[in-house]
Amino acid sequence: MRSKTRGAIQCEHRDLPISVVNNFGTILKGDSCGMIRLESATTEESMPRTPQPHHTRVLITSGFWRAYQTLNHERVIPYQWRALNDEIPDAPKSHSVENFRIAAAMSQGDYDGMVFQDSDLAKWIEAAGYAIENARDDSEFPAAARQTLEQRVRHVVDVIAAAQQPDGYLNTYFTVKRPDARWSNLRQAHELYVAGHMIEAGIAVFRGTGDRTLLDVVIRLADHIATVFGTEPGKKRGYPGHQEIELALIKLYRTTGETRFLDLARYFIDERGRTPYYFDAEATSPDFVRIWNSPLVHDYQQSHLPVREQVDAVGHSVRAMYQYVAMANLAIETGDAALAQACRALWESTTGRRMYVTGGIGSTSAGEQFTIDYDLPNDTAYAETCAAIGLFFFAHRMAVLDSDARYADVAERALYNGVISGLSLDGERYFYVNPLAVDPRVCDTNGTYAHVKYRRQPWYGCACCPPNIARLLASLGDYAAHATGTTLYLDHFMNGTVSATLEPGPLEVEVGGDYPWDGAVTVTVSDAPASDTTIAIRLPGWCDGPTITVNDEPVKVAAVLQRGYATLTRRWRAGDRIAVDLPMPVRTISADPRVKSSFGRIAVQRGPLVYCLEEADNRTGLHTVALASVPDFQVAHRDDLLGGVTVITSAGTTVALQACDDTLYRAPAYPPGRTDATLTFIPYYAWANREPGEMVVWVLAG
């Protein structure tokens, strides 16, 4: 049985009262013995928030995402611990833990790894914190695994605490290698980025364990950073080359209620892109310590314009997303209309013109960047896993800001496709790059595709993506729903318990079904206030003709549809049952004709899942395969395949490649002879879990 006592945990740690707010504004009050309990953020008078987000908590208990959380708990997080401790044979060494041990004088040796190597460990700790929180609240997670994880976290937190410098500074690269060169190269050296991830880790560990050791460390770190940066005389007017600290500081503010962290976040956001550019001055300063030979291009790190004037998604796509998340968060916290409007413009640029159908973003490996509108090459795509995760975060913040289902539609597109494609079905292999068309034989020989892997990798020298997936999966419940006033918004269909503290009081529902394989979703009320509240259920943009019943009474969907949500308002009572049916026919998708690589091609989607053809189910030469002009899609769930997936088949045609006469160029041109074939599509996220082979998302139109 699952324990539902998630509002209170026992812990043995320190004695300071503290409040923890999750991503939706949930405040978890910690008392003197470390007990923490849910409390509405609205009770914190010190926090001026407009609009007011209300806290939710989602415990995922079954189905598709529970399987991922179990995989995360049992395989991903333990595997990554080994990776961070350099225990994976034949994988690039992380050195992350060892760097901290060296910085803490617990070990001898030199720093190794990327300048931002600390962040890999920070993200893992964050994942562990959330995993512990989930395990704490759900007794079906094995207790022993949770205890092992807690011990590992406690151990590594102690190392990190020991590595912190007396003034609060925390960064192993500079502590070990260049203690003289702190803050000398904000553009390249990632100090503030690493600090941001460590702040997120401290919050997650506190949420999961109640232990505030790391939280105290990062509060000291944030306070140290505030002594270095700001508009006051004597401070540096810098900001990070890789955004992250801004969103972390806002989280820290929500966690602690301390407005100084919000102020520091706002400083970094407001300062960015002002002229004369900080990075220009920095680059010519005698103190500048170069990390790489990358040229100073302001667009690259989105420092080309003040953030409120930015309208195009440019530059490094992960940096962009983390910035936009912070902007949206700040807009949520402060009601800053200009900031919100900039977020909306950047959203349109990102998702309306520069996003793959998988929710991947970043069209080029050169700088891991956005390029221009409609430039979305399938085979040379970058579509970094971290960028899709960042887009998911951004979409969530926009959903909270505007409560419009179209944001969650994109979040869903990214999550079910371009995010989890980054993780192997066994949890121990990772994609950094998520292409939409792959030919392994070309990848092996054509260096243009050097960034494109056709097998997920055991680790990376730059291993940002693996622990990013882990922390997202562990915290996934934080993104499944949000609440404002009297409304609980169900953004994603994740089976489990959704609790919200609305203005009239607590509302709790159980979500059930077999999403994404089946569109029948049930929402059963288990607790509700004694007055009207609204349960707003996202009707996905991909769905035509959804139907809803409440206690078996049909609901006129058009009458309750608001910004993509079916808004069901009444005085809910325990046992009330909402049944949503989201018809899931197979859909064909065409891209804007300006998208060259997908022109004349069709993608196949069912529910939120984008599908692909793999050589294993089909044949080589997938670029020649055409879908029938009137496809006869057949859908079948196969428990035996790829961990259990719904497979789609259709009539199509292929072209014989081997029978041709080896004339490279032939005149007059003639269309190749086509042969009927049955095409077999699998979900994109599941590709590359069998033998290496070709893969395409976009299939020729028949």
Added chain:
Amino acid sequence: MRSKTRGAIQCEHRDLPISVVNNFGTILKGDSCGMIRLESATTEESMPRTPQPHHTRVLITSGFWRAYQTLNHERVIPYQWRALNDEIPDAPKSHSVENFRIAAAMSQGDYDGMVFQDSDLAKWIEAAGYAIENARDDSEFPAAARQTLEQRVRHVVDVIAAAQQPDGYLNTYFTVKRPDARWSNLRQAHELYVAGHMIEAGIAVFRGTGDRTLLDVVIRLADHIATVFGTEPGKKRGYPGHQEIELALIKLYRTTGETRFLDLARYFIDERGRTPYYFDAEATSPDFVRIWNSPLVHDYQQSHLPVREQVDAVGHSVRAMYQYVAMANLAIETGDAALAQACRALWESTTGRRMYVTGGIGSTSAGEQFTIDYDLPNDTAYAETCAAIGLFFFAHRMAVLDSDARYADVAERALYNGVISGLSLDGERYFYVNPLAVDPRVCDTNGTYAHVKYRRQPWYGCACCPPNIARLLASLGDYAAHATGTTLYLDHFMNGTVSATLEPGPLEVEVGGDYPWDGAVTVTVSDAPASDTTIAIRLPGWCDGPTITVNDEPVKVAAVLQRGYATLTRRWRAGDRIAVDLPMPVRTISADPRVKSSFGRIAVQRGPLVYCLEEADNRTGLHTVALASVPDFQVAHRDDLLGGVTVITSAGTTVALQACDDTLYRAPAYPPGRTDATLTFIPYYAWANREPGEMVVWVLAG
């Protein structure tokens, strides 16, 4: 009037007898006052040759290629002289001439430029030598320009001679920067490559001017090299990382009749790829001086296998071509059947499976390399100008080896398309990379296309291509025809005088017509031996239904067709007139279906010219443009356009890009609405001579 006294020139230079053999084996004997005259190579008993190539000389006097040679003489070569002397504003500095001045102690300063910067100047000198030779033989070239060119050559040759070290060593990089490190890094440092180009330059200057200063320099250089490399005890058993010296040494052997140069060439060819690998030992030697951090990959410089065992065109495409040229040359000189067979296999690999329709080769910018069969991306293509030139050279040697017209077919494809596309119509801008699909907006923002320019450039930091075009254009006559025994092969239709010394005696014809714009070619005999000889005229592979008359009498083509040549044998008399008509309808071409990027697309070719669509004549979104399923091609020559080109128009369709509703992904998929349009094609070589815009070679099949 043109002077036809090309067999004898006045010159004031040194006194050693010497014989000069052009690429076809023509020997130009120099007497004691520098007079040189044509003499058959067969008279040199010291040169064992099997099969026996007979010398030809082609003076291009009118038409398409004469215009290019005039451009080369009047614009390209003078412009490049300025570039090599760092006199082009806003262009990368060459420093080539200055490096020699520094090495000769005529100037102070540091070496600058690539490690192989000397070769740029060497190729320019070679171009100048041939240009002088052409001007010498053709009084329509302005005498003043020729004199200026001769003065420049004399000046720079004196600098080079002064830079030669007492032992014969000649390389400014090592002389100026690392005199201690000579020959320590054959793989990367290009010393033998530079030496090869200098040898070719010395030969060309002697051919053009009779001045043997540079020839003597390079003979001393070659002799020095022979003291360093070889199988004898105490010598290095190395070979070049970038092939070139092998073919140059064979040319030097043909020029001087000295078999020691042939032997040295054979040594380099035979030694290559033997195990244990020289480059492995070199890389781990304490003497190794690293130039770049490029990894040691044996395929890259074709040192993975002994050359006779190589069957796949792999690695750096220019290095591959220069190697194959040398192999074919050696096979021609020695009758080495295994070498000839390897050449044929490498030819099939190169042109049958790894060549663009433009004759471009090298599918990836990563290492400027071949990749695998049928991997010929249009937009990320490399297709380096130098590689197409190298393929042209290779094709020519194969034509001499096997006298099969299919080699000249490929030579023609490369020359008329992927070679001269490297040169702007004004002669002063150059492409290094010759893509088959370009969107300038993407090139500007997507770093995957960093190598792809949509405007020819004034110069390059690595400027191998510009002087390579110059030397090819200046020496183009050497490749227009070849001769064996009693047969003169006319490989290319270049208007002018073709002279050959056949076994029965001299045969001279005048070629006329308006090729490539018109397929009517005339061959008029002006001199012939008093016995039967054969004029073999290539009937291009692209041509269906060629007709031939001799003195207005029709010839049954099928009866005279041998390996692609119409072989016309008789006792030719002055005034005999062969009229060849090569019908030139517009042809559509399809690629092998394994070529992904061209699948479902059609290329348009007329005569030897591959055509393309440019935005300037059509519109944006060229990827959406489709040729009508039954094209109504119209052909019109426009003197006012692009220096005079035949334009092709056809019915087709386009897709509205601006009218769509900005939905990036739409379901259900539907084909975009098509609008009838007239498509205007221009010759590929002429693209990018107007305002920047899109270009495509492969157009959607309607």
